[in-house]
Amino acid sequence: MKFYEDGKIPVIPNMYFIYGDGGTGKTSLVSQFVGHKLLFSFDLSSNVLIGNKDVDVVIFEHQDAPNVQGLVEQMIMRAIGNPKYQVIVLDNVTALQNLVLANINDSKDNRQNYQALQLWFRGLGTILKESGKTIYATAHQIDNGADGMNNDGRFAADMNEKTFNAFTGLFDLVGRIYLKDGKRMIDMDPEKGNHAKNRIDERKLIEADELIKSKGEK
Template identity: 60%
Template structure:
């Protein structure tokens, strides 16, 4: 538990949950955030970050699936404890959820208990990310339920078990759906549209995707002055991976 005295609440980094169709640019949203980042990728979409110089990438694949919970817990804990990372990214938690569910499915004769375990693990992950006090970006695929009624509200939602989504996203400041229209990308936060959405940071309900990290009226104007290079981690990516491998070897 964190305790704040009246008038002395210290804001933590904002937490963003964005879901949408494939090809809408979910992975590349991380480029909007300033600082050193660590990205945990669960759907193989790391090519979208090939041109970045400020992001460490851990790309999980099916060989990691049998132990995915312990691996994610370990690497996320390491990122939270590292002063070298300002932003933590989990991309794409739909794939992560499916691996976790495969691991716990069938462990109980009562299928409801399996889903309760799924929800509990993701709830703990969400709270762990909040307690990190760092900026967090999480992405997921979307489900299109089809238009209903005359207004089509409530058509889209994150492609996750409903209660698992609620458990994970509860501490997040922003939940929105990214989509393309007329060649531009937008993010909808408006819960009145019937889709998953909220915005605790400001009053915006619909934005251009490039305004996610910083509203347009607060973005820096182009300047001829050279930008400062982002601070470098104390160790290279290869050195950090070697440290992690050594630590995992000690634990084995």
């Protein structure tokens, strides 16, 4: 527990969570973040970052799967303690969730397995929130099908619902990236019923290239 007098709460870097279909450019958004990045790749989709001198990449391979929780926690704590890194990236959390669930899926009571999954992700999110680093995480999306005449509530991050809530409840921005008329867009409007929120500013729909830098910013 920490106590801050007179509202002197330290400024905490923002946390971003973007989900969408494959090929929409989730990973490439990393280049918008200022500072040196450490990217954890859980789905081997980091080729788009080849040649980027501001990004170091940790690739988790098949043989790492049985120990992925401990490895992730260990590597993240190292990154937090390393002043070289200003940004920590988790790409792709859907894949990470599946790896973790496979490791804890040892109870006959499926509810206990998912409770353990939720608790682990909640703990991971708390560590990231308290890290003092900018955090960027990606995930795949699921399409629940159109309901009525529009797409409200149609899309969600491809994660267990309670695990998603436990993890992203600590994030400042959650958005869905998609392609429309040749442009990459990010929807951050919770009123549409999709997984979305923006506690950083007032924007609800932006072009993906403006995730960090808005049009009015010089």
